[in-house]
Amino acid sequence: xxxxxxxxxxxxxxxxxxxxxxxxxxxxxxxxxxxxxxxxxxxxxxxxxxxxxxxxxxxxxxxxxxxxxxxxxxxxxxxxxxxxxxxxxxxxxxxxxxxxxxxxxxxxxxxxxxxxxxxxxxxxxxxxxxxxxxxxxxxxxxxxxxxxxxxxxxxxxxxxxxxxxxxxxxxxxxxxxxxxxxxxxxxxxxxxxxxxxxxxxxxxxxxxxxxxxxxxxxxxxxxxxxxxxxxxxxxxxxxxxxxxxxxxxxxxxxxxxxxxxxxxxxxxxxxxxxx
Amino acid sequence: xxxxxxxxxxxxxxxxxxxxxxxxxxxxxxxxxxxxxxxxxxxxxxxxxxxxxxxxxxxxxxxxxxxxxxxxxxxxxxxxxxxxxxxxxxxxxxxxxxxxxxxxxxxxxxxxxxxxxxxxxxxxxxxxxxxxxxxxxxxxxxxxxxxxxxxxxxxxxxxxxxxxxxxxxxxxxxxxxxxxxxxxxxxxxxxxxxxxxxxxxxxxxxxxxxxxxxxxxxxxxxxxxxxxxxxxxxxxxxxxxxxxxxxxxxxxxxxxxxxxxxxxxxxxxxxxxxxxxxxxxxxxxxxxxxxxxxxxxxxxxxxxxxx
Numbered sequence: 001x002x003x004x005x006x007x008x009x010x011x012x013x014x015x016x017x018x019x020x021x022x023x024x025x026x027x028x029x030x031x032x033x034x035x036x037x038x039x040x041x042x043x044x045x046x047x048x049x050x051x052x053x054x055x056x057x058x059x060x061x062x063x064x065x066x067x068x069x070x071x072x073x074x075x076x077x078x079x080x081x082x083x084x085x086x087x088x089x090x091x092x093x094x095x096x097x098x099x100x101x102x103x104x105x106x107x108x109x110x111x112x113x114x115x116x117x118x119x120x121x122x123x124x125x126x127x128x129x130x131x132x133x134x135x136x137x138x139x140x141x142x143x144x145x146x147x148x149x150x151x152x153x154x155x156x157x158x159x160x161x162x163x164x165x166x167x168x169x170x171x172x173x174x175x176x177x178x179x180x181x182x183x184x185x186x187x188x189x190x191x192x193x194x195x196x197x198x199x200x201x202x203x204x205x206x207x208x209x210x211x212x213x214x215x216x217x218x219x220x221x222x223x224x225x226x227x228x229x230x231x232x233x234x235x236x237x238x239x240x241x242x243x244x245x246x247x248x249x250x251x252x253x254x255x256x257x258x259x260x261x262x263x264x265x266x267x268x269x270x271x272x273x274x275x
Numbered sequence: 276x277x278x279x280x281x282x283x284x285x286x287x288x289x290x291x292x293x294x295x296x297x298x299x300x301x302x303x304x305x306x307x308x309x310x311x312x313x314x315x316x317x318x319x320x321x322x323x324x325x326x327x328x329x330x331x332x333x334x335x336x337x338x339x340x341x342x343x344x345x346x347x348x349x350x351x352x353x354x355x356x357x358x359x360x361x362x363x364x365x366x367x368x369x370x371x372x373x374x375x376x377x378x379x380x381x382x383x384x385x386x387x388x389x390x391x392x393x394x395x396x397x398x399x400x401x402x403x404x405x406x407x408x409x410x411x412x413x414x415x416x417x418x419x420x421x422x423x424x425x426x427x428x429x430x431x432x433x434x435x436x437x438x439x440x441x442x443x444x445x446x447x448x449x450x451x452x453x454x455x456x457x458x459x460x461x462x463x464x465x466x467x468x469x470x471x472x473x474x475x476x477x478x479x480x481x482x483x484x485x486x487x488x489x490x491x492x493x494x495x496x497x498x499x500x501x502x503x504x505x506x507x508x509x510x511x512x513x514x515x516x517x518x519x520x521x522x523x524x525x526x527x528x529x530x531x532x533x534x535x536x537x538x539x540x541x542x543x544x545x546x547x548x549x550x551x552x553x554x555x556x557x558x559x560x561x562x563x564x565x566x567x568x569x570x571x572x573x574x575x576x577x578x579x580x581x582x
Contacts, residue, residue, distance in 0.1 A: 051465075057385075058377035059457035062450040065439045067423035067472065069461030 005104055007047045011076030013083065015112040017212050018105050020085040022166060023071070026119030027188035027197040033117050033204050034075075034086040040216050043075035043084050047104055054090035054097045072097075074104060080214040083109050089166050098170045102177055114174055114181040116167040117204060119197070122187035123260075125249035126232065130200045132207060135168070135183040137175035145182070148207055154185075189249075190260070191267040198224035228271070235270050242266055276326075276383065278391060280319040284351045289358035291392045291400045292499070295367045295455045299488030301475045302403030302456055303363065304512070305495040310361045312507035315350035321387050323347055326368040326380055347384075349391055356504040360395060362388050367455050381455055385462040392468065399469045403495050404456040406474035407482045408443075411541035412523050416476035416491040418498045419443065421452065423464040423471070431471060434498050473498055480538060481523065489516045 019037065021030025037043065049072035051057075061068040072087040083105060090097040105111040120133070133151045136142055142152055158164055167183050174181040186204050188197045202221040209216045236243040245255055245263045255263065294306035323344035333341040345366035352359045370378030392400055406419040417438055420431040431437060441448035451457065452472055460470040475491025493512050500507055527535065 052379055052382035056377060057379070057381045057458055059451055059453040059455075060461040062421050062440050062448070062452065064448045065421065065428060065441050066425060067421055067452070067457070067460045067464055067470070069423075069464050071465070 003050065004053060004100055005047060005049045007104075007108055009044075009046050011044070011046045011083070011109060012078050013076060013081055013109050015110050016076075016081045016083050018083040018085060018109075018111045018114040019117065019208065020087075020101070020114060020167075020170070021117040023086065023088045025117075026121050026193045027195070027200055029119035029186055029188060029197065029200050029204065030117040031086060032196060032198075032201050033208075034084050036201060036205060036221070037077070037082070037208075037216075038075050038084055038086075041077035041080050041082065041214065043077045043082075045073055046076045047074040047108060048072055049087070049097070049100060049104075051088075054093055055088070056091050072101075074108075076109070077214075080212070082212065082214070083111055094166060094169055095173070098166070098173050101170070102174060102179060106177070106179070111179065114170070114179060115208070116170060116181070116183045118165065118167050118183065118185050119188040119193070119200065120185045121190040121193045123249065123254070124187055124189050125246055126189045126192060126197070126199065126229070127246075127250055128189075130187045130197075130203045132187075132203065133185040135171065135185070137171045137181045141180050141182060145211075148211060150184075150207070191264040192271075194264070194268045195271040196228075198228060231270065231274055232267065235267075239266070276322065276387070278319055278321050278349075278387060282318050284316075284318055284353075284395070286351060286353065286358040286360070286395050288398045289351070289360045289395055290503070291360040291362065291397045293362045293364075293388060293400055293402050293456075293459055295364040297367075297454055297456060298405035298407065298482050299475075299477045299486065299491060301405040301477060301488055301491040301495060302473075304487055304489050304492035304515075305403050305473075305475070305499065306361065306401075307363055308492065308496055308512050309499065309505075309507060310350055310352075310363065312511075313352045313354065313359070313505070315352035315359065315361050317348055317350050319349040319391065321347040321364075321384070326384060327366055351395075354505060359503070360392065360397060362391070364388075364455070377454075381458055382462070385455060385459045388459060389463055389466055389468060392463075393466070397468065399471070400459065400463050401471050401473060401499065402456040402459050403473045403475070403499075404452065404454070405477040405482070405488065405491060407479050408476040409479050409541060410476055411538065412478045412481065412490070412520065412527070413542060416488075416494040418494050419474040419476070420498075421450075421460070421472045421474070422469070423460045424469050427469060427471060434502060436494060437473075437498055478541070486523065487515075487519060489519050492516075 019034065021034050023031050025031060051070040051072065055070040070088040073085070075084040077084065085101060105114070131151050133154050134145055135154055145152060171181045171183050184204065186200050188200050198221050202218055202225065205216060205221070206218065236246060242263060245259050248255055292306045292309065294303040296303050327345050329342045329344050331343040332339060347364045350361040368380040368384050370380055410416065418434070418436055419440065420434060420437045421440060422428060422431055428439070432439065440446050440450050456472060460472055463470040473495050475495040477488045477491050481488060489512055493509065493516050496509070496512060530538070
């Protein structure tokens with residue numbers, strides 16, 4: 001399998017934890033968390049997976065004016081004993097791809113546990129707290145997460161015609177390889193799903209910092225939260241209908257389908273302009 | 276699967292221009308015109324047999340003389356302004372039988388071209404192709420530019436007659452570049468090499484036709500030569516553009532009057548913002564394309580070559 005990946009250097013780590021996310025995520029949560037951790041903890045790329053077996057090689061996508069090419073990259077934060085993996089979701093051969101991710105994590109770094117990060121669109125207001133839901137692949141992990149205020153009683157079955165997420169699939173493969181793992185699903189207000197939710201990033205990073213024992217400066221995220229909330233607050237003042245929708249969500253009242261769509265579109269347009 | 280070098284030129288930080296066939300052969304005409312005008316010298320080629328089927332056999336007196344494959348050749352030229360490398364591929368390698376590159380062969384081909392770029396200390400690669408747009412064939416083509424690095428955005432914004440994806444109506448900075456002209460820039464990005472795709476606009480109603488569209492190639496060539504600081508005689512491509520346009524106009528005149536009337540509205544496209552109604556609705560476009568397909572199907576029958 002060696003031609004399927006490349007190791008640039010052997011990182012100095014001792015049974016690290018692996019934090020993993022996919023590039024396309026609700027509210028861009030996963031990639032933003034990984035990028036933030038990489039920047040603040042001095043992550044260094046040490047390996048990547050060759051894309052040719054897992055992605056269509058029929059051209060490239062353009063995103064935000066730039067050529068976008070599939071990336072499947074491992075980073076090591078040696079001072080914090082962490083491995084980060086940020087990847088585009090493979091287009092095909094999920095099973096082989098996910099096994100390869102775990103093979104590199106095990107053989108190159110002796111990873112002891114994995115955490116996947118994913119956003120989950122939720123009918124909450126951006127002024128409400130974001131909950132993190134967990135799914136574990138070994139029951140005893142639940143105990144180790146008990147003191148962090150996470151929600152661990154999720155019940156879900158893939159609806160007919162759907163399929164399990166890549167993160168669920170990875171967790172299952174990890175279980176078969178006897179690697180403990182947790183899917184972390186973070187609530188994101190549905191109207192921020194297409195843009196970004198710095199508040200959700202902060203909640204997730206704060207949890208990871210506590211759980212994995214790394215101190216991290218969250219000032220930059222606080223500034224982003226303040227800026228985004230200020231923008232939405234000003235918009236509410238100018239738009240009574242939007243203000244009413246948000247007020248209803250804050251009171252945990254349901255919105256009509258029409259209100260949901262209008263709120264999502266208007267906030268998305270507003271924040272896209274701001275970017 | 277290897278590259279054969281006939282010579283190893285000494286080059287100073289060259290830039291590489293790469294092209295394969297595509298819609299209207301926009302990229303390959305532009306880059307091959309530049310290569311020809313500069314009299315760039317051939318110095319190597321990619322062995323074709325792992326990528327392509329042979330395309331012709333020559334038999335003389337019962338003896339097989341030659342089996343011909345599509346060419347995949349490298350050229351170089353040292354100019355006063357810049358050293359240049361060229362790669363011209365006559366066909367895109369495919370694994371699914373389509374016209375555009377895909378699969379492992381496409382990946383291998385892109386990497387082999389970039390191996391040569393890196394071997395000669397190349398600083399940047401350019402690819403070129405067609406951008407299908409709602410324009411009329413009598414209008415000038417704009418050039419869409421897509422870099423593979425954020426730090427190139429400011430530079431390409433300054434190119435004359437060029438637009439970024441976010442400046443194109445209704446695109447929002449997103450899209451795709453099909454085939455090797457796109458894939459090469461993705462692989463270049465992965466390998467740490469800067470690259471820009473330069474695409475000339477082709478009228479939407481001509482995209483499915485097996486016709487070259489040199490007007491778009493000329494627009495691409497103007498952008499490339501200006502950026503590279505190179506002056507060439509544009510007479511040849513100008514002649515080709517005029518000849519092709521006369522041919523397109525002849526076919527255009529054969530369209531049913533109502534279809535022609537609707538396509539004529541594209542002459543007045545002012546690149547409306549997405550919120551404004553477009554000059555032609557999707558329904559109009561579907562009907563027009565059906566008429567054009569029908570017209571050119573007739574043409575294709577006349578044009579068929581013996582096997």
